[in-house]
Amino acid sequence: MTHTIYIDGEAGTTGLEIRERLEARTDLQLMLLGDRRRDVEARREALNSADAVILCLPDDAAKEAVSMIENDKVRVIDASTAYRVDPNWVYGFAEMDAGQREAIASSTRVSNPGCYPTGFIALMRPLVAAGIVPADHPVTVNAVSGYSGGGKQMIAEFEAAKESEGAASTAFRGYGLSLKHKHVPEMTKHTGLQQPVLFSPAVGNYRQGMLVEVPLHLVSLSQGASVESIHAALAAAYEGQRFVEVVDLAASEAMTGIEPEALNGTNTVRLHVFGDRNGGQVRLVAMLDNLGKGASGAAVQNLNIMLGLDEATGLR
Structure with missing residues:
Protein backbone atom coordinates (compact mmCIF):
# COMPACT_ATOMS: atom_id res chain seq x y z
CA MET A 1 0.00 0.00 0.00
CA GLY A 114 11.51 21.05 19.36
CA CYS A 115 15.21 20.32 18.98
CA TYR A 116 16.36 21.72 22.33
CA PRO A 117 13.42 20.13 24.19
CA THR A 118 14.22 16.73 22.69
CA GLY A 119 17.65 16.71 24.31
CA PHE A 120 16.45 18.23 27.57
CA ILE A 121 13.41 15.98 27.99
CA ALA A 122 15.49 12.90 27.16
CA LEU A 123 17.86 13.81 29.99
CA MET A 124 15.46 15.09 32.60
CA ARG A 125 12.16 13.22 32.36
CA PRO A 126 13.51 9.85 33.60
CA LEU A 127 15.23 11.55 36.55
CA VAL A 128 12.06 13.35 37.63
CA ALA A 129 10.03 10.16 37.16
CA ALA A 130 12.53 8.22 39.29
CA GLY A 131 12.41 10.85 42.03
CA ILE A 132 16.11 11.65 41.68
CA VAL A 133 15.38 15.22 40.61
CA PRO A 134 12.50 16.61 42.70
CA ALA A 135 9.64 17.96 40.60
CA ASP A 136 9.98 21.37 42.27
CA HIS A 137 13.74 21.55 41.67
CA PRO A 138 14.96 24.72 39.86
CA VAL A 139 16.63 23.36 36.73
CA THR A 140 18.99 25.17 34.36
CA VAL A 141 19.67 24.05 30.80
CA ASN A 142 22.44 25.43 28.61
CA ALA A 143 22.52 24.58 24.91
CA VAL A 144 24.19 25.41 21.62
CA SER A 145 22.89 24.69 18.12
CA GLY A 146 24.17 25.12 14.61
CA TYR A 147 22.80 28.13 12.77
CA SER A 148 20.37 26.03 10.70
CA GLY A 149 18.16 26.01 13.78
CA GLY A 150 17.42 29.67 13.15
CA GLY A 151 15.83 29.06 9.75
CA LYS A 152 16.48 30.65 6.38
CA GLN A 153 17.29 34.13 7.65
CA MET A 154 19.98 32.98 10.07
CA ILE A 155 21.39 30.50 7.57
CA ALA A 156 21.69 33.28 5.01
CA GLU A 157 23.38 35.59 7.54
CA PHE A 158 26.06 33.10 8.57
CA GLU A 159 26.72 31.68 5.13
CA ALA A 160 26.91 35.10 3.47
CA ALA A 161 29.51 36.11 6.04
CA LYS A 162 31.51 32.95 5.34
CA GLU A 163 31.55 33.73 1.62
CA SER A 164 32.81 37.27 2.15
CA GLU A 165 36.47 38.15 2.59
CA GLY A 166 36.16 38.56 6.35
CA ALA A 167 35.21 36.02 8.97
CA ALA A 168 31.61 35.37 9.96
CA SER A 169 30.02 38.09 12.06
CA THR A 170 30.17 35.95 15.18
CA ALA A 171 31.58 32.65 16.38
CA PHE A 172 29.09 32.15 19.18
CA ARG A 173 25.94 34.06 20.04
CA GLY A 174 23.75 33.74 23.10
CA TYR A 175 20.09 34.62 22.71
CA GLY A 176 16.75 34.19 24.45
CA LEU A 177 17.90 36.86 26.87
CA SER A 178 14.35 37.71 27.94
CA LEU A 179 14.16 34.24 29.55
CA LYS A 180 10.85 33.68 27.78
CA HIS A 181 11.95 31.34 25.00
CA LYS A 182 9.09 29.59 23.22
CA HIS A 183 10.51 26.14 24.07
CA VAL A 184 10.26 26.62 27.84
CA PRO A 185 6.59 25.51 28.20
CA GLU A 186 7.17 22.14 26.51
CA MET A 187 10.48 21.61 28.29
CA THR A 188 8.76 22.13 31.62
CA LYS A 189 5.54 20.23 30.94
CA HIS A 190 7.00 17.11 29.37
CA THR A 191 9.62 16.58 32.04
CA GLY A 192 7.10 16.77 34.88
CA LEU A 193 8.80 19.78 36.44
CA GLN A 194 6.63 22.18 38.40
CA GLN A 195 8.37 25.44 37.59
CA PRO A 196 9.74 26.84 34.34
CA VAL A 197 13.26 25.80 33.47
CA LEU A 198 15.94 28.47 33.14
CA PHE A 199 16.93 28.07 29.51
CA SER A 200 20.13 29.58 28.08
CA PRO A 201 20.31 28.88 24.32
CA ALA A 202 23.11 29.85 21.95
CA VAL A 203 24.03 29.47 18.29
CA GLY A 204 27.49 28.55 17.00
CA ASN A 205 29.15 29.27 13.66
CA TYR A 206 28.51 25.84 12.14
CA ARG A 207 25.50 24.59 10.19
CA GLN A 208 23.93 21.85 12.27
CA GLY A 209 24.29 19.68 15.34
CA MET A 210 23.67 20.55 18.98
CA LEU A 211 24.58 19.96 22.61
CA VAL A 212 22.04 20.32 25.40
CA GLU A 213 23.49 20.40 28.90
CA VAL A 214 21.99 20.25 32.39
CA PRO A 215 24.36 20.91 35.34
CA LEU A 216 23.36 19.45 38.69
CA HIS A 217 24.66 19.56 42.26
CA LEU A 218 24.07 16.16 43.87
CA VAL A 219 23.51 17.71 47.29
CA SER A 220 20.48 19.57 45.96
CA LEU A 221 18.82 16.40 44.63
CA SER A 222 17.01 13.61 46.45
CA GLN A 223 18.91 11.86 49.20
CA GLY A 224 21.25 9.23 47.84
CA ALA A 225 21.48 10.72 44.33
CA SER A 226 24.77 9.79 42.71
CA VAL A 227 26.50 9.71 39.36
CA GLU A 228 25.71 6.00 39.19
CA SER A 229 22.03 6.30 40.10
CA ILE A 230 21.52 9.06 37.54
CA HIS A 231 23.18 6.99 34.81
CA ALA A 232 21.23 3.88 35.81
CA ALA A 233 17.91 5.75 35.60
CA LEU A 234 18.69 6.96 32.10
CA ALA A 235 19.93 3.56 30.95
CA ALA A 236 16.79 1.85 32.27
CA ALA A 237 14.49 4.41 30.65
CA TYR A 238 15.94 3.90 27.17
CA GLU A 239 16.89 0.23 27.22
CA GLY A 240 16.20 -1.27 23.80
CA GLN A 241 15.50 2.07 22.11
CA ARG A 242 17.02 2.42 18.67
CA PHE A 243 17.30 6.19 18.52
CA VAL A 244 18.26 7.07 22.10
CA GLU A 245 21.71 5.99 23.27
CA VAL A 246 22.98 6.22 26.85
CA VAL A 247 26.76 6.14 26.77
CA ASP A 248 28.52 3.87 29.24
CA LEU A 249 29.90 5.74 32.25
CA ALA A 250 33.43 4.56 31.63
CA ALA A 251 33.30 5.73 28.02
CA SER A 252 32.05 9.16 29.07
CA GLU A 253 34.69 9.43 31.79
CA ALA A 254 37.42 8.75 29.23
CA MET A 255 36.36 11.70 27.07
CA THR A 256 38.23 15.00 27.11
CA GLY A 257 35.87 16.90 24.83
CA ILE A 258 32.52 16.62 23.07
CA GLU A 259 31.56 17.87 19.62
CA PRO A 260 28.03 18.98 18.62
CA GLU A 261 28.29 17.75 15.02
CA ALA A 262 29.08 14.08 15.68
CA LEU A 263 25.52 12.84 15.03
CA ASN A 264 24.69 14.98 12.01
CA GLY A 265 22.58 13.18 9.45
CA THR A 266 21.20 10.71 12.00
CA ASN A 267 18.01 10.37 14.01
CA THR A 268 19.91 9.56 17.18
CA VAL A 269 20.15 11.44 20.46
CA ARG A 270 23.13 10.39 22.58
CA LEU A 271 23.13 10.96 26.34
CA HIS A 272 26.22 11.39 28.51
CA VAL A 273 26.63 11.57 32.27
CA PHE A 274 29.82 13.36 33.30
CA GLY A 275 30.43 13.41 37.05
CA ASP A 276 32.81 14.61 39.72
CA ARG A 277 32.11 12.27 42.61
CA ASN A 278 34.39 14.09 45.04
CA GLY A 279 32.94 17.46 44.13
CA GLY A 280 29.36 16.21 44.05
CA GLN A 281 28.62 17.63 40.61
CA VAL A 282 27.15 16.18 37.43
CA ARG A 283 26.93 17.45 33.86
CA LEU A 284 24.27 15.79 31.77
CA VAL A 285 24.80 16.29 28.05
CA ALA A 286 22.58 15.33 25.11
CA MET A 287 24.01 15.37 21.59
CA LEU A 288 21.77 15.35 18.51
CA ASP A 289 21.32 16.74 15.04
CA ASN A 290 18.93 19.68 15.34
CA LEU A 291 17.68 18.88 11.83
CA GLY A 292 17.52 15.13 12.52
CA LYS A 293 16.07 13.83 15.78
CA GLY A 294 15.51 17.50 16.61
Missing part, protein backbone atom coordinates in the same frame (compact mmCIF):
# COMPACT_ATOMS: atom_id res chain seq x y z
CA THR A 2 1.27 3.44 -0.95
CA HIS A 3 0.47 6.32 1.40
CA THR A 4 0.07 9.87 0.14
CA ILE A 5 1.94 12.58 2.04
CA TYR A 6 1.60 16.33 1.78
CA ILE A 7 4.27 18.61 3.27
CA ASP A 8 2.85 22.07 3.81
CA GLY A 9 5.87 24.34 3.93
CA GLU A 10 8.23 22.08 2.01
CA ALA A 11 10.40 25.03 0.93
CA GLY A 12 11.56 25.75 4.49
CA THR A 13 14.58 24.22 6.18
CA THR A 14 12.64 21.49 8.01
CA GLY A 15 10.36 20.82 5.05
CA LEU A 16 13.27 20.35 2.67
CA GLU A 17 14.95 17.93 5.07
CA ILE A 18 11.74 15.91 5.44
CA ARG A 19 11.22 15.81 1.69
CA GLU A 20 14.79 14.56 1.21
CA ARG A 21 14.12 11.71 3.63
CA LEU A 22 10.83 10.74 1.97
CA GLU A 23 11.17 11.24 -1.76
CA ALA A 24 13.27 8.12 -2.40
CA ARG A 25 10.80 5.82 -0.66
CA THR A 26 8.54 3.55 -2.71
CA ASP A 27 5.95 3.11 0.04
CA LEU A 28 5.07 6.81 0.02
CA GLN A 29 3.85 9.23 -2.63
CA LEU A 30 4.57 12.90 -2.07
CA MET A 31 1.92 15.39 -3.13
CA LEU A 32 3.90 18.31 -4.59
CA LEU A 33 2.07 21.49 -5.52
CA GLY A 34 5.02 23.28 -7.08
CA ASP A 35 4.02 26.80 -8.16
CA ARG A 36 0.52 26.21 -6.75
CA ARG A 37 1.72 25.92 -3.16
CA ARG A 38 0.49 29.47 -2.45
CA ASP A 39 -2.91 28.71 -3.98
CA VAL A 40 -5.30 28.44 -1.02
CA GLU A 41 -7.69 26.05 -2.73
CA ALA A 42 -4.91 23.81 -3.98
CA ARG A 43 -3.54 23.64 -0.45
CA ARG A 44 -6.98 22.94 0.97
CA GLU A 45 -7.45 20.05 -1.45
CA ALA A 46 -4.06 18.59 -0.59
CA LEU A 47 -4.63 19.00 3.15
CA ASN A 48 -7.86 17.05 2.93
CA SER A 49 -6.93 14.36 0.42
CA ALA A 50 -3.55 13.18 1.75
CA ASP A 51 -3.25 10.21 4.08
CA ALA A 52 -0.87 12.27 6.22
CA VAL A 53 0.07 15.93 6.35
CA ILE A 54 3.28 17.37 7.80
CA LEU A 55 3.11 21.07 8.64
CA CYS A 56 6.41 22.96 8.46
CA LEU A 57 5.03 26.42 9.03
CA PRO A 58 5.14 29.28 11.55
CA ASP A 59 2.71 28.87 14.45
CA ASP A 60 -0.12 31.03 13.08
CA ALA A 61 0.12 29.50 9.61
CA ALA A 62 0.09 26.01 11.14
CA LYS A 63 -3.10 26.81 13.06
CA GLU A 64 -4.66 28.14 9.88
CA ALA A 65 -3.73 24.97 8.01
CA VAL A 66 -5.24 22.78 10.73
CA SER A 67 -8.46 24.79 10.54
CA MET A 68 -8.66 23.98 6.82
CA ILE A 69 -8.63 20.21 7.41
CA GLU A 70 -12.19 18.85 7.38
CA ASN A 71 -11.37 15.22 6.65
CA ASP A 72 -11.13 13.55 10.07
CA LYS A 73 -9.11 10.65 8.62
CA VAL A 74 -6.13 12.83 7.72
CA ARG A 75 -3.20 12.33 10.10
CA VAL A 76 -1.37 15.55 10.95
CA ILE A 77 2.15 16.13 12.24
CA ASP A 78 2.86 19.73 13.16
CA ALA A 79 6.49 20.85 13.39
CA SER A 80 5.73 24.29 14.85
CA THR A 81 5.37 25.15 18.54
CA ALA A 82 1.63 25.74 18.17
CA TYR A 83 0.40 22.50 19.75
CA ARG A 84 3.28 21.16 21.83
CA VAL A 85 1.52 21.69 25.13
CA ASP A 86 -2.01 21.27 23.79
CA PRO A 87 -3.75 18.39 25.64
CA ASN A 88 -5.64 17.49 22.45
CA TRP A 89 -2.41 16.76 20.60
CA VAL A 90 0.00 13.90 21.29
CA TYR A 91 3.60 14.92 21.87
CA GLY A 92 5.72 13.21 19.23
CA PHE A 93 8.66 11.94 21.26
CA ALA A 94 8.14 8.18 20.99
CA GLU A 95 10.83 7.27 23.52
CA MET A 96 9.59 9.70 26.17
CA ASP A 97 7.31 7.29 27.99
CA ALA A 98 6.28 3.64 27.87
CA GLY A 99 2.93 4.49 26.30
CA GLN A 100 4.02 7.32 24.02
CA ARG A 101 4.61 5.25 20.91
CA GLU A 102 1.14 3.73 21.13
CA ALA A 103 -0.40 7.16 21.72
CA ILE A 104 1.28 8.46 18.57
CA ALA A 105 0.14 5.45 16.56
CA SER A 106 -3.50 5.91 17.52
CA SER A 107 -3.63 9.69 17.10
CA THR A 108 -4.48 11.88 14.13
CA ARG A 109 -2.84 14.95 15.70
CA VAL A 110 0.83 14.81 16.71
CA SER A 111 3.06 17.75 17.61
CA ASN A 112 6.69 17.29 16.63
CA PRO A 113 9.07 18.18 19.51
CA ALA A 295 13.19 18.15 13.66
CA SER A 296 12.92 16.31 10.33
CA GLY A 297 14.08 12.90 11.47
CA ALA A 298 11.61 12.94 14.34
CA ALA A 299 8.81 13.93 11.95
CA VAL A 300 9.60 10.97 9.69
CA GLN A 301 9.76 8.65 12.70
CA ASN A 302 6.35 9.89 13.85
CA LEU A 303 4.97 9.53 10.34
CA ASN A 304 6.14 5.92 10.18
CA ILE A 305 4.52 5.16 13.54
CA MET A 306 1.24 6.82 12.57
CA LEU A 307 1.08 4.86 9.32
CA GLY A 308 1.85 1.53 10.99
CA LEU A 309 5.27 1.18 9.33
CA ASP A 310 8.64 0.24 10.77
CA GLU A 311 9.52 3.48 12.56
CA ALA A 312 13.13 3.38 11.37
CA THR A 313 12.24 3.32 7.67
CA GLY A 314 14.16 6.03 5.83
CA LEU A 315 16.21 6.93 8.91
CA ARG A 316 19.66 6.14 10.24
Whole structure:
Protein backbone atom coordinates (compact mmCIF):
# COMPACT_ATOMS: atom_id res chain seq x y z
CA MET A 1 0.00 0.00 0.00
CA THR A 2 1.27 3.44 -0.95
CA HIS A 3 0.47 6.32 1.40
CA THR A 4 0.07 9.87 0.14
CA ILE A 5 1.94 12.58 2.04
CA TYR A 6 1.60 16.33 1.78
CA ILE A 7 4.27 18.61 3.27
CA ASP A 8 2.85 22.07 3.81
CA GLY A 9 5.87 24.34 3.93
CA GLU A 10 8.23 22.08 2.01
CA ALA A 11 10.40 25.03 0.93
CA GLY A 12 11.56 25.75 4.49
CA THR A 13 14.58 24.22 6.18
CA THR A 14 12.64 21.49 8.01
CA GLY A 15 10.36 20.82 5.05
CA LEU A 16 13.27 20.35 2.67
CA GLU A 17 14.95 17.93 5.07
CA ILE A 18 11.74 15.91 5.44
CA ARG A 19 11.22 15.81 1.69
CA GLU A 20 14.79 14.56 1.21
CA ARG A 21 14.12 11.71 3.63
CA LEU A 22 10.83 10.74 1.97
CA GLU A 23 11.17 11.24 -1.76
CA ALA A 24 13.27 8.12 -2.40
CA ARG A 25 10.80 5.82 -0.66
CA THR A 26 8.54 3.55 -2.71
CA ASP A 27 5.95 3.11 0.04
CA LEU A 28 5.07 6.81 0.02
CA GLN A 29 3.85 9.23 -2.63
CA LEU A 30 4.57 12.90 -2.07
CA MET A 31 1.92 15.39 -3.13
CA LEU A 32 3.90 18.31 -4.59
CA LEU A 33 2.07 21.49 -5.52
CA GLY A 34 5.02 23.28 -7.08
CA ASP A 35 4.02 26.80 -8.16
CA ARG A 36 0.52 26.21 -6.75
CA ARG A 37 1.72 25.92 -3.16
CA ARG A 38 0.49 29.47 -2.45
CA ASP A 39 -2.91 28.71 -3.98
CA VAL A 40 -5.30 28.44 -1.02
CA GLU A 41 -7.69 26.05 -2.73
CA ALA A 42 -4.91 23.81 -3.98
CA ARG A 43 -3.54 23.64 -0.45
CA ARG A 44 -6.98 22.94 0.97
CA GLU A 45 -7.45 20.05 -1.45
CA ALA A 46 -4.06 18.59 -0.59
CA LEU A 47 -4.63 19.00 3.15
CA ASN A 48 -7.86 17.05 2.93
CA SER A 49 -6.93 14.36 0.42
CA ALA A 50 -3.55 13.18 1.75
CA ASP A 51 -3.25 10.21 4.08
CA ALA A 52 -0.87 12.27 6.22
CA VAL A 53 0.07 15.93 6.35
CA ILE A 54 3.28 17.37 7.80
CA LEU A 55 3.11 21.07 8.64
CA CYS A 56 6.41 22.96 8.46
CA LEU A 57 5.03 26.42 9.03
CA PRO A 58 5.14 29.28 11.55
CA ASP A 59 2.71 28.87 14.45
CA ASP A 60 -0.12 31.03 13.08
CA ALA A 61 0.12 29.50 9.61
CA ALA A 62 0.09 26.01 11.14
CA LYS A 63 -3.10 26.81 13.06
CA GLU A 64 -4.66 28.14 9.88
CA ALA A 65 -3.73 24.97 8.01
CA VAL A 66 -5.24 22.78 10.73
CA SER A 67 -8.46 24.79 10.54
CA MET A 68 -8.66 23.98 6.82
CA ILE A 69 -8.63 20.21 7.41
CA GLU A 70 -12.19 18.85 7.38
CA ASN A 71 -11.37 15.22 6.65
CA ASP A 72 -11.13 13.55 10.07
CA LYS A 73 -9.11 10.65 8.62
CA VAL A 74 -6.13 12.83 7.72
CA ARG A 75 -3.20 12.33 10.10
CA VAL A 76 -1.37 15.55 10.95
CA ILE A 77 2.15 16.13 12.24
CA ASP A 78 2.86 19.73 13.16
CA ALA A 79 6.49 20.85 13.39
CA SER A 80 5.73 24.29 14.85
CA THR A 81 5.37 25.15 18.54
CA ALA A 82 1.63 25.74 18.17
CA TYR A 83 0.40 22.50 19.75
CA ARG A 84 3.28 21.16 21.83
CA VAL A 85 1.52 21.69 25.13
CA ASP A 86 -2.01 21.27 23.79
CA PRO A 87 -3.75 18.39 25.64
CA ASN A 88 -5.64 17.49 22.45
CA TRP A 89 -2.41 16.76 20.60
CA VAL A 90 0.00 13.90 21.29
CA TYR A 91 3.60 14.92 21.87
CA GLY A 92 5.72 13.21 19.23
CA PHE A 93 8.66 11.94 21.26
CA ALA A 94 8.14 8.18 20.99
CA GLU A 95 10.83 7.27 23.52
CA MET A 96 9.59 9.70 26.17
CA ASP A 97 7.31 7.29 27.99
CA ALA A 98 6.28 3.64 27.87
CA GLY A 99 2.93 4.49 26.30
CA GLN A 100 4.02 7.32 24.02
CA ARG A 101 4.61 5.25 20.91
CA GLU A 102 1.14 3.73 21.13
CA ALA A 103 -0.40 7.16 21.72
CA ILE A 104 1.28 8.46 18.57
CA ALA A 105 0.14 5.45 16.56
CA SER A 106 -3.50 5.91 17.52
CA SER A 107 -3.63 9.69 17.10
CA THR A 108 -4.48 11.88 14.13
CA ARG A 109 -2.84 14.95 15.70
CA VAL A 110 0.83 14.81 16.71
CA SER A 111 3.06 17.75 17.61
CA ASN A 112 6.69 17.29 16.63
CA PRO A 113 9.07 18.18 19.51
CA GLY A 114 11.51 21.05 19.36
CA CYS A 115 15.21 20.32 18.98
CA TYR A 116 16.36 21.72 22.33
CA PRO A 117 13.42 20.13 24.19
CA THR A 118 14.22 16.73 22.69
CA GLY A 119 17.65 16.71 24.31
CA PHE A 120 16.45 18.23 27.57
CA ILE A 121 13.41 15.98 27.99
CA ALA A 122 15.49 12.90 27.16
CA LEU A 123 17.86 13.81 29.99
CA MET A 124 15.46 15.09 32.60
CA ARG A 125 12.16 13.22 32.36
CA PRO A 126 13.51 9.85 33.60
CA LEU A 127 15.23 11.55 36.55
CA VAL A 128 12.06 13.35 37.63
CA ALA A 129 10.03 10.16 37.16
CA ALA A 130 12.53 8.22 39.29
CA GLY A 131 12.41 10.85 42.03
CA ILE A 132 16.11 11.65 41.68
CA VAL A 133 15.38 15.22 40.61
CA PRO A 134 12.50 16.61 42.70
CA ALA A 135 9.64 17.96 40.60
CA ASP A 136 9.98 21.37 42.27
CA HIS A 137 13.74 21.55 41.67
CA PRO A 138 14.96 24.72 39.86
CA VAL A 139 16.63 23.36 36.73
CA THR A 140 18.99 25.17 34.36
CA VAL A 141 19.67 24.05 30.80
CA ASN A 142 22.44 25.43 28.61
CA ALA A 143 22.52 24.58 24.91
CA VAL A 144 24.19 25.41 21.62
CA SER A 145 22.89 24.69 18.12
CA GLY A 146 24.17 25.12 14.61
CA TYR A 147 22.80 28.13 12.77
CA SER A 148 20.37 26.03 10.70
CA GLY A 149 18.16 26.01 13.78
CA GLY A 150 17.42 29.67 13.15
CA GLY A 151 15.83 29.06 9.75
CA LYS A 152 16.48 30.65 6.38
CA GLN A 153 17.29 34.13 7.65
CA MET A 154 19.98 32.98 10.07
CA ILE A 155 21.39 30.50 7.57
CA ALA A 156 21.69 33.28 5.01
CA GLU A 157 23.38 35.59 7.54
CA PHE A 158 26.06 33.10 8.57
CA GLU A 159 26.72 31.68 5.13
CA ALA A 160 26.91 35.10 3.47
CA ALA A 161 29.51 36.11 6.04
CA LYS A 162 31.51 32.95 5.34
CA GLU A 163 31.55 33.73 1.62
CA SER A 164 32.81 37.27 2.15
CA GLU A 165 36.47 38.15 2.59
CA GLY A 166 36.16 38.56 6.35
CA ALA A 167 35.21 36.02 8.97
CA ALA A 168 31.61 35.37 9.96
CA SER A 169 30.02 38.09 12.06
CA THR A 170 30.17 35.95 15.18
CA ALA A 171 31.58 32.65 16.38
CA PHE A 172 29.09 32.15 19.18
CA ARG A 173 25.94 34.06 20.04
CA GLY A 174 23.75 33.74 23.10
CA TYR A 175 20.09 34.62 22.71
CA GLY A 176 16.75 34.19 24.45
CA LEU A 177 17.90 36.86 26.87
CA SER A 178 14.35 37.71 27.94
CA LEU A 179 14.16 34.24 29.55
CA LYS A 180 10.85 33.68 27.78
CA HIS A 181 11.95 31.34 25.00
CA LYS A 182 9.09 29.59 23.22
CA HIS A 183 10.51 26.14 24.07
CA VAL A 184 10.26 26.62 27.84
CA PRO A 185 6.59 25.51 28.20
CA GLU A 186 7.17 22.14 26.51
CA MET A 187 10.48 21.61 28.29
CA THR A 188 8.76 22.13 31.62
CA LYS A 189 5.54 20.23 30.94
CA HIS A 190 7.00 17.11 29.37
CA THR A 191 9.62 16.58 32.04
CA GLY A 192 7.10 16.77 34.88
CA LEU A 193 8.80 19.78 36.44
CA GLN A 194 6.63 22.18 38.40
CA GLN A 195 8.37 25.44 37.59
CA PRO A 196 9.74 26.84 34.34
CA VAL A 197 13.26 25.80 33.47
CA LEU A 198 15.94 28.47 33.14
CA PHE A 199 16.93 28.07 29.51
CA SER A 200 20.13 29.58 28.08
CA PRO A 201 20.31 28.88 24.32
CA ALA A 202 23.11 29.85 21.95
CA VAL A 203 24.03 29.47 18.29
CA GLY A 204 27.49 28.55 17.00
CA ASN A 205 29.15 29.27 13.66
CA TYR A 206 28.51 25.84 12.14
CA ARG A 207 25.50 24.59 10.19
CA GLN A 208 23.93 21.85 12.27
CA GLY A 209 24.29 19.68 15.34
CA MET A 210 23.67 20.55 18.98
CA LEU A 211 24.58 19.96 22.61
CA VAL A 212 22.04 20.32 25.40
CA GLU A 213 23.49 20.40 28.90
CA VAL A 214 21.99 20.25 32.39
CA PRO A 215 24.36 20.91 35.34
CA LEU A 216 23.36 19.45 38.69
CA HIS A 217 24.66 19.56 42.26
CA LEU A 218 24.07 16.16 43.87
CA VAL A 219 23.51 17.71 47.29
CA SER A 220 20.48 19.57 45.96
CA LEU A 221 18.82 16.40 44.63
CA SER A 222 17.01 13.61 46.45
CA GLN A 223 18.91 11.86 49.20
CA GLY A 224 21.25 9.23 47.84
CA ALA A 225 21.48 10.72 44.33
CA SER A 226 24.77 9.79 42.71
CA VAL A 227 26.50 9.71 39.36
CA GLU A 228 25.71 6.00 39.19
CA SER A 229 22.03 6.30 40.10
CA ILE A 230 21.52 9.06 37.54
CA HIS A 231 23.18 6.99 34.81
CA ALA A 232 21.23 3.88 35.81
CA ALA A 233 17.91 5.75 35.60
CA LEU A 234 18.69 6.96 32.10
CA ALA A 235 19.93 3.56 30.95
CA ALA A 236 16.79 1.85 32.27
CA ALA A 237 14.49 4.41 30.65
CA TYR A 238 15.94 3.90 27.17
CA GLU A 239 16.89 0.23 27.22
CA GLY A 240 16.20 -1.27 23.80
CA GLN A 241 15.50 2.07 22.11
CA ARG A 242 17.02 2.42 18.67
CA PHE A 243 17.30 6.19 18.52
CA VAL A 244 18.26 7.07 22.10
CA GLU A 245 21.71 5.99 23.27
CA VAL A 246 22.98 6.22 26.85
CA VAL A 247 26.76 6.14 26.77
CA ASP A 248 28.52 3.87 29.24
CA LEU A 249 29.90 5.74 32.25
CA ALA A 250 33.43 4.56 31.63
CA ALA A 251 33.30 5.73 28.02
CA SER A 252 32.05 9.16 29.07
CA GLU A 253 34.69 9.43 31.79
CA ALA A 254 37.42 8.75 29.23
CA MET A 255 36.36 11.70 27.07
CA THR A 256 38.23 15.00 27.11
CA GLY A 257 35.87 16.90 24.83
CA ILE A 258 32.52 16.62 23.07
CA GLU A 259 31.56 17.87 19.62
CA PRO A 260 28.03 18.98 18.62
CA GLU A 261 28.29 17.75 15.02
CA ALA A 262 29.08 14.08 15.68
CA LEU A 263 25.52 12.84 15.03
CA ASN A 264 24.69 14.98 12.01
CA GLY A 265 22.58 13.18 9.45
CA THR A 266 21.20 10.71 12.00
CA ASN A 267 18.01 10.37 14.01
CA THR A 268 19.91 9.56 17.18
CA VAL A 269 20.15 11.44 20.46
CA ARG A 270 23.13 10.39 22.58
CA LEU A 271 23.13 10.96 26.34
CA HIS A 272 26.22 11.39 28.51
CA VAL A 273 26.63 11.57 32.27
CA PHE A 274 29.82 13.36 33.30
CA GLY A 275 30.43 13.41 37.05
CA ASP A 276 32.81 14.61 39.72
CA ARG A 277 32.11 12.27 42.61
CA ASN A 278 34.39 14.09 45.04
CA GLY A 279 32.94 17.46 44.13
CA GLY A 280 29.36 16.21 44.05
CA GLN A 281 28.62 17.63 40.61
CA VAL A 282 27.15 16.18 37.43
CA ARG A 283 26.93 17.45 33.86
CA LEU A 284 24.27 15.79 31.77
CA VAL A 285 24.80 16.29 28.05
CA ALA A 286 22.58 15.33 25.11
CA MET A 287 24.01 15.37 21.59
CA LEU A 288 21.77 15.35 18.51
CA ASP A 289 21.32 16.74 15.04
CA ASN A 290 18.93 19.68 15.34
CA LEU A 291 17.68 18.88 11.83
CA GLY A 292 17.52 15.13 12.52
CA LYS A 293 16.07 13.83 15.78
CA GLY A 294 15.51 17.50 16.61
CA ALA A 295 13.19 18.15 13.66
CA SER A 296 12.92 16.31 10.33
CA GLY A 297 14.08 12.90 11.47
CA ALA A 298 11.61 12.94 14.34
CA ALA A 299 8.81 13.93 11.95
CA VAL A 300 9.60 10.97 9.69
CA GLN A 301 9.76 8.65 12.70
CA ASN A 302 6.35 9.89 13.85
CA LEU A 303 4.97 9.53 10.34
CA ASN A 304 6.14 5.92 10.18
CA ILE A 305 4.52 5.16 13.54
CA MET A 306 1.24 6.82 12.57
CA LEU A 307 1.08 4.86 9.32
CA GLY A 308 1.85 1.53 10.99
CA LEU A 309 5.27 1.18 9.33
CA ASP A 310 8.64 0.24 10.77
CA GLU A 311 9.52 3.48 12.56
CA ALA A 312 13.13 3.38 11.37
CA THR A 313 12.24 3.32 7.67
CA GLY A 314 14.16 6.03 5.83
CA LEU A 315 16.21 6.93 8.91
CA ARG A 316 19.66 6.14 10.24
